[in-house]
Amino acid sequence: MFDRLKARLGGNVNSTGPTGGDQERIFLDGAYRLHKTEDVSRFTALAVDAFPQFQQRITCFGASWLGCQFATDEARIVGGDRQILLLEPGTGEALEIPVGFSAFHDSELVQQSDAVAAFSFFNAWRAAGGEAPQYDQCVGYKQPLFLGGSDDLSNLEITDFDVYWSIAAQILQKVRGLPAGTSMRQIGIAD
Known part of the structure; x- marks a missing residue:
């Protein structure tokens, strides 16, 4: 596994040293990463807080630079393989x-890096002076797209991954089910 992804990158796969028996695996110059084994439960819990309909059926294994998480889905099994879900905190959407x-890493990330990890947008972020996020960070939307934020570089900032997901989950819980176009005057975040 990962052979085609590594080949496409021409050996540009960044790995840091061992951490708790695992290696942090970062691909596409930082646009995609695999979660460390010891963090899978925590990252899955963050995703379930934002997308409670997937409780008891997903396991998050990786993330994009934009904070999107990738998960295997126990409710969608084809040929013995659990299918992948893309969970987007900035849009509030879950995409199948x-x-x-294996096919996700050997095929989708290689052939569809823009669709899967917004790789061209990542390159534009980097060209504009943005840094690749560290393992505990993502580049999140200042104003989420589901609240009318713009999908452009001026609406992005590096933020803590857990905080981004926690805030997105709280807001999504409040706005889900509201009619499209509902005006919101004030959003507050409290401890």
Whole structure:
């Protein structure tokens, strides 16, 4: 696994040293990463807080630079392979990717890096002076797209991954089910 992804990158796969028996694996110059084994439960819990309909059926295994998480889905199994879900905190959407874990890494990330990890947008972010996020960070939307934020570089900032997901989950819980176009005057975040 990962052979095609590594080949496409021409050896540009960044790995840091061992951490708790795992290696942090970062691909596409930082646009995609695999979660450390010891963090999978925590990242899955963050995703379930934002997308409670997937409780008891997903396991998050990786993330994009924009904070999107990728998960295997126990409710969608094809040919013995759990299919992939893309969970987007900035849009509030969960998108089905009709492949299993191995095919996701060997095919989808290689052939569809823009669709899967917004790789061209990542390159534009980097060209404008933005840094690749660290393992505990993502580049999140200042104003989420589901609240009318713009999908452009001026609406992005580096933020803590857990905080981004926690805030997105709280807001999504409040706005889900509201009619489209509902005006919101004030949003507050409290401890």
